[in-house]
Amino acid sequence: MSPDASSSPTTAATTANQGSPSNIVLWVHPRSTSTMFECMLLARSDFQVHHEPMGEAWYYGPERASKRFDEEQRNASGNAETTYAGSWREVAKPHPTLRTFSKDMAQYLMDLSKPKGTVASSFGNVPSTANNPTLVPTSELLQPHINHTFLIRHPQKAVPSYARLCYPGAPTGFDYFDAAEMGYKELRLLFDFIREETGRTPLLIESEELLSQPVKVVRGWCEHVGIEFTEGMLEWDDAPETRTHFEKWSGFHDDAAASKGVGRHSPAQDANGAGDAAAKKKPEPKPLSPELQQAVDGCMDDYEYLRSFAHHDW
Template structure:
């Protein structure tokens, strides 16, 4: 596959995945600019959700998603050939599910076993729901991207990815039409200027990292509401998992 020039990658994940580490991998490429969750402020203002640092994020970010869209479709920072845009699927408000807005991007998906997501999410928040971890929205967006936009987006399962990061990154780069570089496997520890304002709350593990972590353990046992939320998300996850990218 030959990459578009510039290549605008919209990587759609849910929270508590390897989304920030994946952003690090792409940011370590000399040809790539990255943007961290550009729709967060718009989603917070529209949804009224109580998230850590919500007021500060709304104040600091553009909250009109149409303005955000025009920015993401505009000039690439530093005139780079690749623009990697990290998105959360729960930030995708219903009016945004539109070909005019989504058609100009090359879409990709990052998925994770919902049981692991729920357990990790509850380490940071007191409650969880299927909408909060974005799995229903991810499946709906995948259907839109394939059926309405005619794209065949790569899907990365983070559990499998961490067992073979290089193999998966090579396969992903091949699908995107760009050259793989070993620089995607290692990066300097610490924060980045490109990290979102919310990074101190969520990115502590990534700030300590210099590469992708070890393969995951078995998904944890969940009880009560947590188990119900994970079970609700499993069918959508499994549909996406069936279509996952597999290294050669």
């Protein structure tokens, strides 16, 4: 059995006190409200925050798994040489004085066309284990100072939210919707691998519970990763970092970058009637197109499985 990747609060706090701070990762799928979670850490002065550091390798690099972008787009991105090993090094490297937080998509670690145990070539001859679904060697992924946590959101909300950002001419540059990019399957694979390999169940949070009980949920998450909770984490009106931190994925995080706190909407959303008063009157969800409903249905088994492990005893 590999060393546990999910340190106890005491271990994480002790590690930080010894000058080798624990690195924390929040693994997610697209449109899981994870960027809002990331804003909480950006508002703190004791954290180095990485925004989806594995994405460039997955979309553009020489070991890429995604086929969304052609060669011309890859080269224009400036990330055509970004490797898995180089990107993972940033996630795993302890900061000399700060804690490190990375928010990333589980799917960015994987190429489902390849068998488990496959390692990205940039890691050289580092071996993995036959049950590892990621391209990162098990010894690298499950280093003891890395604490893996998870966040999920119901597909009925996440799928249409993602689809709204993927259309011809979209400012995101994603000119079509691909249901295979929703990432629930990969999130489940990663969750199960960590759980089975470490012998511990990683902390998993539901977005809906985060939004409805932010103090309890965020306090519990902080206790789990060994950091002090302050209610100031839940608001970031005056944090300029939240306005510029997400620029590398243009168009995907505009609302989060303009938001004001957990569960607090951006001015644009408020102007459109999505403010606090409107939020109390939950409107009936609009029927989805057959394509999107099929995408939702395709995510449900993995979502319900992950949801069965969600932490509720805050």
